[in-house]
Amino acid sequence: MSCSRISPSFLCLSQESSAPKSLGADSVLGKDGSFTTRTRRGWIPLTSTGMRGGEGRRLLSKVLLALFLILTPVSAFAVNPDEVLSNPALEHRARQISAQLRCMVCQNQSIDDSNAELAKDLRVLVRQRLTDGDTDGQVIDYVVSRYGEFVLLNPRLSTKTIILWAMPIGLLVVGIFALVVFVRSRPSRRPADALSAEEKARIDELLGQ
Amino acid sequence: MIVEIGHFALVLALATAIIVSVLPVIGVYRRDANMMAVATTGSLVMFGLVALSFAALTWAYVVSDFSVKNVWENSHSLMPLLYKYSGVWGNHEGSMMLWLLILVFFSALVAVFGRNIPETLKANVLSVQAWISLAFLLFILFTSNPFVRLDPAPAEGQDLNPILQDFGLAIHPPLLYLGYVGFSVCFSFAVAALMEGRIDAAWARWVRPWTLAAWTFLTAGIAMGSYWAYYELGWGGWWFWDPVENASFMPWLAGTALLHSALVMEKREALKIWTVLLAIMTFSLSLLGTFLVRSGVLTSVHAFATDPSRGIFILCILAIFIGGAFMLFAWRAPTLKAGGLFAPISREGALVLNNLILTVSTATVLTGTLYPLALETLTGEKISVGAPFFNMTFGLLMLPLLIAAPLGPMLAWKRADLLGAMQRLWIFAGLALIVGLTLWYMQNGGPILAIFGLALGCWGMLGAVADLWCRGNFGKLPVMTSLRRLKGLPRSAWGTALAHFGLGVTVVGIVAASAFSTEHVVEMKQGQTVEAGGYSLTFDGFREAVGPNYTEERGHFTVSSGGATVSDVWSSKRLYTARRMPTTEAGILTFGLSQLYVSLGDPMDGGGIVVRIWWKPLILCIWGGCLIMMVGGFVSLSDRRLRVGAPSRKAKSVKPVMEPAE
The missing domain is CATH 2.40.128 (Lipocalin)
Structure with a gap:
């Protein structure tokens, strides 16, 4: 596992895997003594914001924001305005598809939630295919052909996922079956039927004594 | 020096744990009251020692003693005081200390409040608790010692992860652990009962308050964690079906099932074997969760302590406790006698349905969480199981549960009239649909399914109101009489209604926030x-x-x-x-x-x-509903019949043989 060993935490929201990609300022970071590789790997937050590359650095003069830029290896999240398609229907489909595709370099996020470079590339790719007229299925097939089944957050039904998909239904059926058997087996233990004539006679005999 | 005292207290606690693990069990075997009494004293001593140790660690944090490695790694002199306190458990070692502290805290509670529990059962329960404490004390001392010193001491600490510098850290982990670890008491009761080979309604009465308390805290802990993630992570998500979240959610689902089956067992003496199994499973899932979170075998958006030796250690604890408990169960369960009878359409029947669905959902979440790991280990193939899978499967499973939830409390024990209950409820079903439609209309559009979802949530809320309405006999009796009847209802009935109402509120929140955002x-x-x-x-x-x-x-x-x-x-x-x-x-x-x-x-x-x-829109309903559930839990817990140790008369009548042992 990749997360920090030195600063483990019960809820460290790390996204280190996206860090090196979106960084572009490795050398700067390397020189900063207090900001070791170790701490950086462990503590890059999901929430952290900053920018990729140098696009913003030229433009922001404020010292503090400059600090953010130099020292921040991670970008914020997800979809940026420049990615959004002008056709709202297409954009909606793109979002739907994105939510089902895993960001390959992140811990457990969809490309819709992640801002790793790879996730951005995939988002742009998805939108490109959609604008080129692909159906949702075709887009997903294409992404799977490039990255494998791992990219699907909702695994396809196949021989290797049969147990996963069958589990809820199977258990429910087994449970209901067990219950039916249980209920059926019960009557035998119910209070006995009415007394037979013989038993009645015996009781009368006993009571009569 | 104080830090060393803390360290030493922890070692002493280990020694005490060994004594409490062994002596009372022998005492039970020999019917030796003095040896059994060691359990009570020992558990209190253990709590005192662990609390001392925890206090020492806290002190090191508060005074920023960076010669302690754990403090140096996770604190900073400039950090606000609150975070110095909460920072104690904002790391692996400290969070295991909190785990342990809460475990021995529960043991101490059983020791203090369990006066009415038969002596043998109490001794066994406390011993089982001590076994768990022993395992975790060994784990802390050998693989995650928070008292390790640094020489030379650094001048300044490395600071706590900023995301954890939040009020959330101060309350989320303690609440979560109170729930998570609280189920250990149910586990210990189950194992102790299996050791004694005797389980009855009185047992369920003793177990239920602990289950209820743990469940209430876990509900609060999960809700708090969810809200924290919502405002801290910055993209407005509140549940990610992340392995770490699933790790806390599974014990909650199983615990909810346990809460309901213990009810059947207490009232009707039915479902005994199942309840015991469920008690074991619930805490096993807590242990599994601890393993998943602490070993880092699964990738998650939350980061883990990833020292393989720790993972293997917890895996061993897991194997011993879960394996041992299930073996004991397999060995002893057949000797337990089945209890009361009931017709399929009855309150028991409804609770069985509840258990079936909750168990299947727990299994679904468990499979989904572990499947990628298992598949990769077995075949080397990598797949992902993410939110879309869980949303679909879990969502579908919850549907019948949510539909049935308002009906259950309306049904009579043993044999009920479903039609009659439906008749009493149809007005409320209609109302639910209307409110659902209105809400949908007000939000202008959104998926058609949302109407159904909103109606379902309202059905849950109104169903709870209907339950109280019928119990108060409103509309048939004068209002004042009805109000008086309501006031006279057992607190547990109020608890049920509140919790079911809260569930409905949460459903409305989830549907509205997902569909209309x-x-x-x-x-x-x-x-x-x-x-x-x-x-x-x-x-x-x-x-x-x-x-x-x-x-x-x-x-x-x-x-x-x-x-x-x-x-x-x-x-x-x-x-x-x-x-x-x-x-x-x-x-x-x-x-x-x-x-x-x-x-x-x-x-x-x-x-x-x-x-x-x-x-x-309506997003606060998600956590508001959880809060209401929590209040329901506390109200139910305050029921006189359920008060810890209350069923003393029952104890005497059920276990007369135990009296001479004193």
Whole structure:
């Protein structure tokens, strides 16, 4: 596992895997003594914001924001305005598809939630295919052909996922079956039927004594 | 010196744990009251020692003693005092200490409040608790010792992960652990009962308050964690089906099932074997969760301590306790006699349905969480199981449960008239549908399924009201009489109604927030305005600010509606100086139960900045509902019949043989 060993935490929201990609300022970071590789790997937050590359650095003069830029290896999240398609229907489909595709370099996020470079590339790719007229299925097939089944957050039904998909239904059926058997087996233990004539006679005999 | 005392106290606690693990069990075997009494004293001593040890660690944090490695790694002298306290459990070693502290705390509670529990059962329960404590004491001392010193001592600490520097850390882990670890008592009761080979309604009565308490805390802990993630992570998500979340959710599901089956067992003496099994499973899932979180075998958005030796150690604990308990169960369960009879349509029947669905959902979440790991280990193939899978399977499983929830409390024990219950409820079903439709209409559109979802939530809420309505016999008796009847209802009936009501509220929140949220991702420059959720947000620019251990750029937004200014909101980007780590602080504005969520993104060419604005209608219902469930739990817990140790008369009548042992 990749997360920090030195600063483990019960809820460290790390996204280190996206860090090196979106960084572009490795050398700067390397020189900063207090900001070791170790701490950086462990503590890059999901929430952290900053920018990729140098696009913003030229433009922001404020010292503090400059600090953010130099020292921040991670970008914020997800979809940026420049990615959004002008056709709202297409954009909606793109979002739907994105939510089902895993960001390959992140811990457990969809490309819709992640801002790793790879996730951005995939988002742009998805939108490109959609604008080129692909159906949702075709887009997903294409992404799977490039990255494998791992990219699907909702695994396809196949021989290797049969147990996963069958589990809820199977258990429910087994449970209901067990219950039916249980209920059926019960009557035998119910209070006995009415007394037979013989038993009645015996009781009368006993009571009569 | 104080730190060494803490360390030493922990070692002493280990020694005590060994004694409490062994002596009382022998005492039970020999019917030796003195040896059994060691359990009570020993558990209290153990709690005292662990508390001392924990206090020493806390002291090291508060005075910023960086010669302690754990403090150096996770604290900073400039950190606000609250975070110095909460920082104690904001790391692996400290969180295991909290785990242990709460475990021995529960043992001590059983020792103090369990006066009416038969002596043998109590001794066995406390011994089983001590076995668990022993395992975790060994784990802490050998693989995760928080008292390790550094020489030379560093001058300044490395600071706590900024995301954890939040009020959430102060309450989320303690609440979560109170729930998680609280189920250990149910486990110990189950194992102890299996050891004695005797389980009856009285047993269920003793177990139920502990289950209820643990469940209530776990509900609060999960809800708190979810809200924390929501406001801290900055993209407005509140549940990610992440392995770590699933790890806490599975014990909750199983615990909910246990809560309901223990009810059947207490009232009707049925479902005994199942209840015992469920008690074992619930805590096993807590242990499994601890393993998943602490070993880091699964990838998660939350980070883990990833020392393989720790993982293997916890895996061993897991194997011994779960394996041992299940073996004991397999060996002893057949000797337990089956209890009361009931017809399929009855309150018991409804509770069995509840158990079936909750168990299947637990298994589904468990499979989904572990499947990728298992498949990769077995075949080397990598697949992902993420939110879309869980949303679909879990959602479908919850449907019948939510439909049935209001019906259950309306049914009579043993044999009930479903039609009669339906007749009493149909007005409320109709009302639920109407309210659902109205809400949907007010939100203009959204998926058709949302109507159904909202109606389902309202059905849950109104069903709970209907339950109280019928119990009070409103409409048939004068209002005052009905009110008096309501007042006279057992607290547990109120608890049920409140918890079911809360569930409905949460469902409404989930459906509304998922179906009707709007999102705006825009590039904004100073002075620009964006419309979101019926409000206009104007970006007024940035201001710099300095916090105790961070600096921040705060973006200011003025919120107006219909031309009039309604409010304003800050959303900021922080830089924590010690770790050089940036975070965003979302700006959240609450309107009734809905929220406006503003989060800052990347600066763009030309001086603008990406701003993400969400309108989240009724989102507060999600956590509000959990709060109501929690209140329901506490109300039910305050029921006189359920008060810990209350069933003393029952104990005497059930276990007369135990009396001479004294």
